[in-house]
Amino acid sequence: MNKRKMQAKQTKKRIIDCARELFVENGYYKVTVEDIIKKANSSKGGFYTHFKTKEELIIHMVPMVDEAYAEFSKSNKEYEDTIDKISSFINYVFVIMEKDIGLEFISAIYSSQIRDLTSQSFLIESDRMFYHVFNDLIEEGQRKGEITKDLSVKEIISIITTCIRGVIYDWCLQKGSFDIVSYGNNLISMMLNQIKLQK
Template sequence: MDQLNSTKNRISSVAWKLFYEQGYEATTVDQIINECGISKGNFYHYFSAKDDLLNTLSDIFDDEYTKIMSILDDDMNSFDKLIETSKYLFRFIEESVPVELLSILYSSQIVKKGKKHLLDQQRVYYKVLQQIISEGQRRNQIRNDKSFWELAKIYAIQERAVLYDWCICEGNYPLSSYGIELLEMFLKDIKID
């Protein structure tokens, strides 16, 4: 990894650690800078404000999708693979991402002008969905009457709906079990039995 990405990733990692430990609102740019051992100029080279760090959560999620793809059984039914990737991410969120932070990320994507990182089709997330859905269509496990991009969009919408609901309910139900039940119910029509 080159020095630029290394510094940017270190800033992101330190920021998310502090967000987790003391909350987003209570964490200051100065604390992030001090913890990283960098100058203010170095911080502002990568991020124009603390709010910009919210967009790096999608990168963290993409890292988790990369991990799950490396451990999924190739012979698993493709629809089940989709559900398993969500279950893995939901468990990660429950254990590592406070509801407050996920809520702030979602609200920033709604009110902020400019690039919507959660919708960026170049993300690992969409590449994973494309891979699994295309495989499922070839195996006749996922419906073929819609393109894989249409199905990926439907899947992403339903997954975001569950995550959004979990946020507005302040995490009062288990995401990795009840959230997955909801997701499976919403998406049952894309599966071929």
């Protein structure tokens, strides 16, 4: 990596860091791109070489989530039963939403992801880790005869993610007025009942 690219990388990092501080302090929509570049000693040109839109910045606000998922799934040995493992993982997802990301960021993310037909759907992409974790768990469950084989792994994953997104969307819609963790766990456990096999 040469001098040019190193400096560019630093600038990008500086912008992200400054943006994070400002967002946390004032909220996403109150912070302007102007504010960010001023704080980061950059310019419009600089900003838009690194980011296509202001919204793209949000993605970089939550870079650790994937790692957190991976980490958690590795250490998710508390339960023997696969369904319990899945529940525990999903519980963790909701906890992250509430504690680490927070209502405002999630709202901004979920809103921007569907704004129009051209909006980049990083949510789908970023679900890769998500998918991996689920994929492994569900395959395991089917192998051990704890999860129905009437549905394919893919089908089960998409049903679960749809429900999770439904819970998160509702949480945003109601402005966080209910406990996402307990509500989410309840709803998901009902869904999981439908794919669970009795031993």
